[in-house]
Amino acid sequence: MQDDESAVPTTQAVSGASHGSGREVSRASLREQARLRDQHDIEPAGALDRALHGSLAQLTQGISIVGLTLAWMDWGMHLAQSPGKWGQLLDKAWRKNLRWCRYAGRAPFESGADPCIAPLPQDRRFSSPAWQRWPYHLLQQAFLLNQQWWHNATTGIDGVSTHHEDMVTFMARQMLDMLSPPNFIPTNPDVCEAALREGGANFLRGAGNLADDLRRNWKGEAPAGSEHYLAGIHVAVTPGRVIIRNRLMELIQYAPTTAGVHAEPMLIVPAWIMKYYILDLSPHNSLVRYLVDQGHTVFMISWHNPTAADRDLGLDDYLDDGVYAALQCIRGLFPGERINTVGYCLGGTLLAIAVGALASTTDATVNSMTLLAAQTDFSEAGELMLFIDESQIDWLEDLMRQQGYLDNRQMAGAFRALRSNDLVWSAAVNQYLLGRRAPMTDLMAWNTDTTRMPFRMHSEYLRKLFLSNDLSSGRYQVGGRPVALSDIRVPLFGVATASDHVSPWRSVYKLHLLSCCDLDFVLTSGGHNAGIVSEPGHPGRRYSYGQRRHGSCYVDPDRWLDQTEEHEGSWWPAWSAWLERVSTGGTVTAREPHGDLGPAPGRYVLER
Structure with missing residues (x-):
């Protein structure tokens, strides 16, 4: 086979003559239409706006600040005019505090006292037995009750669009995940025990892991252990x-x-x-x-x-x-x-x-x-739709227009945010506070071998398939x-x-x-x-x-x-x-x- 483009068929060649020539749209004409749509980019006003948006998007990893602000405003303004919801939230806060106080009063005297709330099935942050001991069991119960209250506060408000409600709920969860007790040394019993047992050696290993990760990220190198899963040598070796x-x-x-x-x-x-x-x-x-x-x-x-x-x-x-x-x-x-x-x-x-x-x-x-x-x-494309609306896509397009593509790190950031518990915070605790490197696997190494997405294709993908x-x-x-x-x-x-x-x-x-x-x-x-x-x-x-x-x-x-x-x-x-x-x-x-x-x-x- 030839190593050139002349041997490659066009859509019309594969599709056959039934695509009547009068209705055929050549690839050249499609590109001409796209060029005309982007003609305003060369105008000073359009070019300036897109350059500003693209620069800001670099700082926000492609996330539209306007889209986030609109979501919070939609939620906040509808909540402000919902006194019934205020009363419901106050009642829930009072009841949750009473439940926690009753649990705190009986837990020291009742071995295996029933908790007032259980983590969600996919939440493994509090699975260690150390979280059932005083005072850590009180911390995890308080956090879980608070997390449940915030879910109630960000959902069920009349008038808020479904998309904005999902965004606000997601952002509230992200902030709570960042502030959860396992992420901090004094409030994580496993970290405290490891520090006492090892004389702080876990922190030295963690600092080394952090420095190594920062160095690799700065140089654009693959994570530690990926060198054992190279394509054509260890993986992708089927003849x-x-x-x-x-x-x-x-x-x-x-x-x-x-x-x-x-x-x-x-x-x-x-x-x-x-x-x-x-x-x-x-x-x-x-x-x-x-x-x-x-x-x-x-x-x-x-x-x-x-x-x-x-x-x-x-x-x-x-x-x-x-x-x-x-x-x-x-x-x-x-x-x-x-x-x-x-x-x-x-x-x-x-x-x-x-x-x-x-x-x-x-x-x-x-x-x-x-x-x-x-x-x-x-x-119903799931939580990825959180990043899909007119404001978000326009912001992302301006970023891609500057670069010519969507960078792999920018894409990876969105996917990590969807599972921040496992992919961000739990990983950070294990690697930097406990000093434990998770053993690299072929699937993990492949997941770090990322690619880019061309500007026009990704824009069409988001607009034609996801949005429309x-x-x-x-x-x-x-x-x-x-x-x-x-x-x-x-x-x-x-x-x-x-x-x-x-x-x-x-x-x-x-x-x-x-x-x-x-x-x-x-x-x-x-x-x-x-x-x-x-x-x-x-x-x-x-x-x-x-x-x-x-x-x-x-x-x-x-x-x-x-x-x-x-x-x-x-x-x-x-x-x-x-x-x-x-x-x-x-x-x-x-x-x-x-x-x-x-x-x-x-x-x-x-x-x-």
């Missing part, structure tokens, strides 16, 4: 070859491990927010290796890590030079064979767009589609025609993860509303990443598996969960069995990769 390379992606074909393989090849489209090798970690938990061992001819897209020069890359470019280029290449290698497609996270959303666009034509390239933790309806929800509403267009996921007729397999904070499972479940074909759906334990990397033999894994056949009535997610049997173990074998059923072309002799662009994992995965 294969790069068979095409263009400006946006490399396509890897993996070497077979079985004498015979399924006739249908498989294309995996990963997200480009992070590196592709989440699906090819260590040999024991590599999804790619598992699929190859099951007799599949696997192809993987490895995305280029954008720079400022790539600022004008849009979603149409990722479609043309990514999914469609890969499909065309595979179709050229194996003429007449239909392709099993797999998409993860944002890669799954892009794949759904591509397959939906192809479904409106006579193209029969795709045999099946699997979506892993991928959203197609963004109306164009895909599920039939407004998202490819080649001048709207994409409707209900046009898809190939078998679908959807996977959601129970504790996903990126793609909440009920949001992923909306695929049941958007598709009209046979759909097999799995809800697995774990989060956005660990739930997908769920190899057989992994302890503690479980999943629920249901099937919806074409023509069946809709079942809401809660009723589906109640009615669906839960299984112990990994969901991978269940998916493998489904792939066996939909791959009806029989077996052929194993196909060796013949790329001349170097061995897997290729060049792009190593870009920093």
Whole structure:
């Protein structure tokens, strides 16, 4: 294959002639429209405003101060005119104080006295037995009661918009998390005990850990221990070859491990927010290796890590030079064979767009589609929606316009804020106060190997998908025609993860509303990443598996969960069995990769 752009198809070339030429919108014309929309940037007033906003956004990590202020004002002004809510909050404060006083009075004399409030199931800050001793049990009970009161204070106020209520609740929780007793030496019994036991050595180790982290952060180096999980050496080591390379992606074909393989090849489209090798970690938990061992001819897209020069890359470019280029290449290698497609996270959303666009034509390239933790309806996209409104996106666009991309550290900050208990404060206590480094794992190391997002693509992603929800509403267009996921007729397999904070499972479940074909759906334990990397033999894994056949009535997610049997173990074998059923072309002799662009994992995965 050639290492140039001339071999890459356009959207229209893949979509076929059914996109009538009168309605086709070329990539050049789309860019011209975008250029005209941004024309006011060269005007002095617009340029000055955007420069100021971009500079301020640098200081706030892309968070809109105006958006936060509007949320607090909406909450504060409606609370100010709600005397009934004042009375309710005063009553709750009085009752909580009485409960705490009664508990404080009896706890010293009653061994194992029932607490007045229990932490939430996911809150592990007070799990140590030391928190049940005096006086620390009084501190944790007071904090939890205060936390509950603030939740009552920020919710249930008539007139406050749902978005602003969610933002204020989130910000109040962030402030409480920062001030929680475990974060301070005198009020953390584990830290005090460690200091007495070790003579303060834990603080010396913690200071060393802090200095090392600050140095690495300043130099842009990976966290300590990541050097043991380097792509192509320790992880992403499944044998294969790069068979095409263009400006946006490399396509890897993996070497077979079985004498015979399924006739249908498989294309995996990963997200480009992070590196592709989440699906090819260590040999024991590599999804790619598992699929190859099951007799599949696997192809993987490895995305280029954008720079400022790539600022004008849009979603149409990722479609043309990514999914469609890969499909065309595979179709050229194996003429007449239909392709099993797999998409993860944002890669799954892009794949759904591509397959939906192809479904409106006579193209029969795709045999099946699997979506892993991928959203197609963004109306209930979870806590990420806290960062999605007109003010926030405009602020972020001005930041990206200055840089040409969204920096990986700016993206990581938003994700850490969603789980600040675990990813910020608990980690700081363990590393800097207790002096304990958590052992690095392949998944943790991958999570630090971040990427950038080009300005135009990320702006389109936020506006068209998150803010306007164009895909599920039939407004998202490819080649001048709207994409409707209900046009898809190939078998679908959807996977959601129970504790996903990126793609909440009920949001992923909306695929049941958007598709009209046979759909097999799995809800697995774990989060956005660990739930997908769920190899057989992994302890503690479980999943629920249901099937919806074409023509069946809709079942809401809660009723589906109640009615669906839960299984112990990994969901991978269940998916493998489904792939066996939909791959009806029989077996052929194993196909060796013949790329001349170097061995897997290729060049792009190593870009920093």
